[in-house]
Amino acid sequence: MRLTDEQQFIQKQVRTFATEEIEPIAVEYEHDGTYPWDVVGEAAEMDLLAPGFPETVGGAGMDLVTDLIVNEELHRADPGIGETVTSITFGCESILEYGTEEQIERYVEPATAGEKVSAVAMTEPEAGSDFANIQTTAERDGDEYVLNGDKVFISNGSVADFIVVYARTGSPDEPHKGISAFIVDADVDGFEATPMDGYLGPSTTDLGQLFLSDVRVPVEARLGEEGQGFYQAMEFLDEGRLSVAVSAVGAARGALDLLEEYIDERQAFGAPISDNQAVRHRVANLRARLAAARALVYDTAKAVESDEPVDTERAAMAKLVATTLFEDVASEAVQLHGGYGCFDEYRVETFFRFSKIPQIYEGTNEIMREVIGDATFD
Template sequence: MNDLYRPTEEHEELRAAVREVVEAKVAPHAAEVDSEARYPQEAHDALLATDFFAPHVPEQYGGVGADALATAIVIEEVARGCASSSLIPAVNKLGSLPVELGGGEEIKQKYLTQLAEGHGFSYGLSEREAGSDTASMKTRAVRDGDGWRLNGVKTWITNAGVSDFYTVMAVTDPEGPRGRNITAFVVEKTDEGFTFGEKERKLGIKGSPTRELFFEDVYLPGDRIVGEEGEGLKIALRTLDHTRVTIAAQAVGIAQGALDYAIGYIKERRQFGKAIADFQAIQFMVADMGMKLEAARQLTYTAAAKSERSDADLGYFGAAAKAYASDVAMEVATDAVQLLGGAGYVQDHPVERMMRDAKITQIYEGTNQVQRLVMGRKLLA
């Protein structure tokens, strides 16, 4: 279908291809990646080899040019096997989309081409005291000849230290209008004065390193600006309208993985002389899990279609998909643990990991409380 609301035959072929890669080369390492809190290099290599590393990169920059729905399906299928690994394609899109949306041809050619070759991209927006209130950021960039000097700290940066490039938002006009005094820059991992904090010790997605970014008089040439001076926050928020769809897709994948595993378990587990799947109470739980999961998937795919078209109501649908799918992921993963009983609470089974991984989807790229604020304002406008 032209509106991309429903997956085409090509989309389903893509799903099958990603699932094959994930089951062979990603999922088998997921428990170890979680227990050791290490980057999933096996997944990185497998995704790069199969063009699933950054599928959204347009063909003119060396990518495969996957549409928004195809990219969501890639992230969903990887998350079904390993949530940490799904952040590789998800964050590559998050980090690079400001360049794609707001950058000129020169900066697109320079960085999107390298991303397609395997150089990861992260996103530097949040700070300790500027989480949901992004306009309150303290990171500063001041002019230095033809370039800029960057100073400050960014927090909660996904895949920090692994990615080679970082889209960073910084205040360039401290006296300017709030929200219109921020500019976006690309920072390279090798830039002098750019360093990383220690890895955060997290509840879930332990295979994806989360670290602070430190900038101490980092010199940025003038061609590192993304878009125009003062447009950074506008570009950042526009980016999030699109990439909240990828978090919804990740949440759907986590929920699907938890449901699939729980169904397999309850068909085998026997009590009172029969499989526990034969008990009506269990069937009602599974029915609710499947119903909510499919509703989340359809909302996510609708939002992906709107992302592809850049529809005017994408902001509402991106927020709705992210909030609903992440709430469903947390509920489904928790119910999956319940269905396994005591077995669900131990690391011998993946549902406890999926439950821990699901939680972050309700928090990052805007908490679900912020998503509801966005939706409420859209509805009342």
């Protein structure tokens, strides 16, 4: 993909930041399980927490393609820290699109400045990909709503200052029409958040479980009209899947960089491992697939950005191809490092653990195949 001069400049700036501020601390932070607050602060100073948001709310005003370039470079440096930095403003897209000026000022602007962390609570113990069948309820009581239910697998769940919570306000008989979105402050009575320990992914990220027990929020905490939450969430589906896809592309590039560097320096039987034709061909295959996946992601992003009609399966294809490739790259990186690939000092094991995660969120890859299959045969 050919970048504009401005995009090349931004890419270089972000790569320098990632190389100098993220890569040197990645192993230490991952080993200690430290949430990278310092990096978040530095990223905020560079307007990297919400690059696609308007400058009026603290964003950088970047277009979608440039936004994805930032995401790619951060994940290339380290998937855990990259994921944390790019997720600080999760949920703020909906507030920006459907919220009031007061909501934007109270929540979005502090998040883009790195002063608050946001989260989105959609997934439940019995409703993951089947979002329309969530069981969390929000019952109207005068000028308030009373929320009850549990949420799981919530990125930033236990560190977020506020959460966009999706709950059922209508009849289960009309699941798509009965969901509304609410902004819930983490310090409100009846709200509890706990980390989900034993997570496969990078330890620098946060994954939480939320419990809402008679949580009262004012009517003013609702986003947009009652019953429109499902449709609001679907509004950002393509961009969300492209974000996941490009994070996989970036992390695949990072793992491949580490692999290429290692096999070119590591000696076996009196010569660099990279002199082995079988190894060279394995790397060549990965490089070719990575170039194809990256092209698909950015070509789809350009189509979405231009407001031209985009086939429903395009973003699903991008996510499926990119995340599947990432797992293959990360697996080969561990394999060709030999025993060293199993230790965090060589970093590829972090990429390997993370490689399963993008295949699951924003719609599992099984759902992506269903989306593509429906577009093909229906």
